[in-house]
Amino acid sequence: MSETIITQTWPTPPHAGTIRKPGPGDLNVLAAIENQCFSIDRISRSGLRRFLTRSRQDPWGVRFLAVEHGACVCGYILLLLRRNSLIARIYSIAVMPEHRRTGMARTLLAGAESVAVESGRNRIRLEVREDNAAAIRLYTSIGYQTFGRIEPYYEDRTAAIRMEKPL
Numbered sequence: 488m489s490e491t492i493i494t495q496t497w498p499t500p501p502h503a504g505t506i507r508k509p510g511p512g513d514l515n516v517l518a519a520i521e522n523q524c525f526s527i528d529r530i531s532r533s534g535l536r537r538f539l540t541r542s543r544q545d546p547w548g549v550r551f552l553a554v555e556h557g558a559c560v561c562g563y564i565l566l567l568l569r570r571n572s573l574i575a576r577i578y579s580i581a582v583m584p585e586h587r588r589t590g591m592a593r594t595l596l597a598g599a600e601s602v603a604v605e606s607g608r609n610r611i612r613l614e615v616r617e618d619n620a621a622a623i624r625l626y627t628s629i630g631y632q633t634f635g636r637i638e639p640y641y642e643d644r645t646a647a648i649r650m651e652k653p654l
């Protein structure tokens with residue numbers, strides 16, 4: 488059975504969901520989210536399975552969080568916690584199109600930031616496509632700042648903006 492680990496309680500957007508740790512039974516829905524949300528640089532089904540396994544066996548290396556609305560898993564975030572590093576890294580975040588603009592991503596990011604703080608990290612970083620205005624606006628709205636750029640970075644050679652937030 489799935490375990491609820493964090494309940495969204497802060498006073499922002501309506502129906503922003505509940506966060507829980509996904510299990511092996513969530514692989515299909517996570518793969519569907521990945522396919523719907525990304526056209527390139529997708530995490531393969533076997534990659535998602537590996538992250539799920541690692542998240543359960545070595546929770547301080549990888550943390551996989553899903554956000555639910557009712558009985559529906561509508562998004563996920565993958566957080567990497569390298570040993571001997573004070574910096575957590577968001578590896579991927581995605582929310583199903585029909586659940587966007589309802590605060591789901593903010594909920595996922597708040598959950599990931601809580602995990603990073605609990606694990607002793609003092610900064611959190613991510614890379615985002617330079618042309619992903621929605622995501623850049625999201626990160627900026629909650630305190631992430633640009634500190635670098637890598638070109639090329641993605642499969643189609645688009646540059647990545649590197650962003651960081653102190654925790």
Ligand SMILES: CC(C)(COP(=O)(O)OP(=O)(O)OC[C@H]1O[C@@H](n2cnc3c(N)ncnc32)[C@H](O)[C@@H]1OP(=O)(O)O)[C@@H](O)C(=O)NCCC(=O)NCCS
Binds near residue numbers: 524579580589619622
């Ligand atoms: C980016 C993404 C995760 C945002 O998810 P979301 O659940 O819709 O985001 P939220 O509802 O929490 O949005 C929070 C804020 O982000 C910004 N934002 C999100 N989507 C936006 C859009 N399409 N246009 C402009 N601003 C947007 C807004 O500031 C928004 O606040 P507001 O709704 O009060 O104006 C989602 O669009 C997605 O899955 N995209 C495809 C995958 C992807 O690009 N992932 C990021 C990889 S770095």
